[in-house]
Amino acid sequence: MLLIEEKRTQIDDLLDKMAENLQLDATRQQRMKQHYEAVKDWIEADPVxxxxxxxxxxxxxxxxxLTTVKPVEREEFDLDIAIHLKPGMGSHSPARIYAEVKRRLEAHETYKGMLEPKNRCLRLNYSGDFHMDILPGVQESEWDENKLKVPDHDLGRWVxxxxxxxxxxxxAKANLVKMSLLEKALRAENLPADNFDQKKPLQRAVQLxxxxxxxxxxxxxSDHKTSSIVLTTLAGMYYTxxxxxxxxxxxxxxTIGRETAVAEKRIKVFxxxxxxxDFTDKWEDDPRYYIGFKAFCKHLQSEWQELKKHHGIPDESxxxxxxxxxxxxxxxxQSQASHLEELRGGGKLGINRTTGILSAAGSMASTVKPNTFFGA
Known part of the structure; x- marks a missing residue:
C-alpha cells in the first residue's frame, strides 16, 4: 500500500510496513500451529x-x-497455550493438576527431553526456534467461561x-476504531489494498x-527487561x-510519561x-525493573517528539x-518505493492538477508515465 496525499499518512504507511516486517512469517506460524496441535492431541489422548x-x-x-514480533538475534519466541479444564475439577489440588500435565508430557519420547517445569506452566523448548508455555487451569465457575484457577507452584495454591x-x-480496545487512517486513505485514493492485512493501529503500535x-x-x-504483558496492558489502557x-x-x-512523572511511588499495572x-509485582522486589521501564519509556517519548518535527526523510530515517x-x-x-513503481507502471498513479502532488490516477489527475531505461 502506498499513501501519498499527506505526510501523516506516509509515516503511518511506513510504520505499518515496519510492523508487518516484524511479525512472525507464515512458515513459522504454521510450524508453531502444528506443534501446538500435536501437544493438544497428545494430552487429549491421555487414558490415565x-x-x-x-x-x-x-x-x-x-x-x-495478533501482536507477535520476531525475536532479536538468538532470542526465542514465546508461544502461550492454555489447558482450560471445565468446572468439576475442584476436588483436585493445584499440585495434582500440574503434576498430571507434567506426567503426560514426560510420557512422550520427544517432549520429555524438551520439558522445563516453570512456576505456573510447563515449558517445551523447541531449541533455536521458540518455546511453548503450557498453562493448566480449571474454570472457576459455570457462569464465567473465561476465568481460571491456575496452580502456582511456589505458593502451593490456586491463583x-x-x-x-x-x-x-x-x-475490544483495538476495535474502538472502525476504520484506520490507512484504510480511509485507501478508499479515498481508490488504491489497491494488496497485502494489507488491516491490523488495527493499537495492534501495530504494540508490535513497534x-x-x-x-x-x-x-x-x-538487560536482566530487567519490561515484560510484553505490561506494555500491552498499558497500551490497551491508554488507547483512546x-x-x-x-x-x-x-x-x-x-500518557505513560505523565503517569510516571506524577506518581509518588512506582505505578502498578493490574x-x-x-x-x-498485578503484572508488576516483581517491580516491588527489584526496583531495577521499574527504573529500566521508566528510562525506556522516556527515551521512546523523546525520540517520538523528534519525529513529530518533520526534519525530512534523512532525519526521519x-x-x-x-x-x-x-x-x-x-x-x-524499499517496500514503499517498490509499490510506488508498481502503481506508476500500472497507470494507477497520477499528479493532482489542483495540488500538484502524487495521487491516484483519476479525473483530477494526469497519469504519471512509467519509468523506462531512457526515461521516455
Missing amino acids: FFGPYKYDVYPHGSVRI SSNPRGYADWFL IKRYRDLYFQERF GEESIFDTVDNIVS NPVNPQE RILKGLFGESVVTKAY
Whole structure:
C-alpha cells in the first residue's frame, strides 16, 4: 500500500510496513500451529487422567491478539497455550493438576527431553526456534467461561487468571476504531489494498513498542527487561481510539510519561479483567525493573517528539533506525518505493492538477508515465 496525499499518512504507511516486517512469517506460524496441535492431541489422548474430562486447549498471549514480533538475534519466541479444564475439577489440588500435565508430557519420547517445569506452566523448548508455555487451569465457575484457577507452584495454591478474557479485552480496545487512517486513505485514493492485512493501529503500535523494547534492553538493564504483558496492558489502557499508528504510539508513550512523572511511588499495572493479578509485582522486589521501564519509556517519548518535527526523510530515517533497527526500516522504505513503481507502471498513479502532488490516477489527475531505461 502506498499513501501519498499527506505526510501523516506516509509515516503511518511506513510504520505499518515496519510492523508487518516484524511479525512472525507464515512458515513459522504454521510450524508453531502444528506443534501446538500435536501437544493438544497428545494430552487429549491421555487414558490415565485427562481422557474423561472436558476441556479446551487454545493459544493466548500475542498469538491470540495478533501482536507477535520476531525475536532479536538468538532470542526465542514465546508461544502461550492454555489447558482450560471445565468446572468439576475442584476436588483436585493445584499440585495434582500440574503434576498430571507434567506426567503426560514426560510420557512422550520427544517432549520429555524438551520439558522445563516453570512456576505456573510447563515449558517445551523447541531449541533455536521458540518455546511453548503450557498453562493448566480449571474454570472457576459455570457462569464465567473465561476465568481460571491456575496452580502456582511456589505458593502451593490456586491463583486467579483470565488469559482468554484478557485477549477479548484487548481486541475490544483495538476495535474502538472502525476504520484506520490507512484504510480511509485507501478508499479515498481508490488504491489497491494488496497485502494489507488491516491490523488495527493499537495492534501495530504494540508490535513497534515491543520491538523497541527488545533493542533498548539489549544495551541497558538487560536482566530487567519490561515484560510484553505490561506494555500491552498499558497500551490497551491508554488507547483512546486513535485512527493513526503514529498517534497511537504518541498517545501511549506520552500518557505513560505523565503517569510516571506524577506518581509518588512506582505505578502498578493490574490485569484489566482480573484486578487481583498485578503484572508488576516483581517491580516491588527489584526496583531495577521499574527504573529500566521508566528510562525506556522516556527515551521512546523523546525520540517520538523528534519525529513529530518533520526534519525530512534523512532525519526521519535516522530516528526510526535508532528505534527499530536498520534492516526493518530499510525494508519498509524499499517496500514503499517498490509499490510506488508498481502503481506508476500500472497507470494507477497520477499528479493532482489542483495540488500538484502524487495521487491516484483519476479525473483530477494526469497519469504519471512509467519509468523506462531512457526515461521516455
